[in-house]
Amino acid sequence: MRGDCKACGAQLPVDAKTCPGCGAAVPAKGKLLPLAAFMLIVILVIQSYMNKEEEAATEAAPSAPVSAAEQ
Numbered sequence: 001m002r003g004d005c006k007a008c009g010a011q012l013p014v015d016a017k018t019c020p021g022c023g024a025a026v027p028a029k030g031k032l033l034p035l036a037a038f039m040l041i042v043i044l045v046i047q048s049y050m051n052k053e054e055e056a057a058t059e060a061a062p063s064a065p066v067s068a069a070e071q
């Protein structure tokens with residue numbers, strides 16, 4: 001998503017801090033979107049990590065009684 005300069009209406013590059021057309025300062029409005037995307041990724045990583053722990057717990061549970069019965 002690209003913003004337009006509020007001063008002159010020119011199209012601004014994604015990470016422009018000043019307008020290339022008129023030099024006006026561009027408000028850092030787009031910083032919220034990367035933050036939301038980052039939080040989404042963190043949540044997905046945590047969820048997949050918890051799923052892996054559940055799988056490991058269910059896999060490890062049956063093997064423990066077998067080794068105990070051998071003794």
Ligand SMILES: [Zn+2]
Nearest residue numbers: 005008019022
């Ligand atoms: Zn401008």
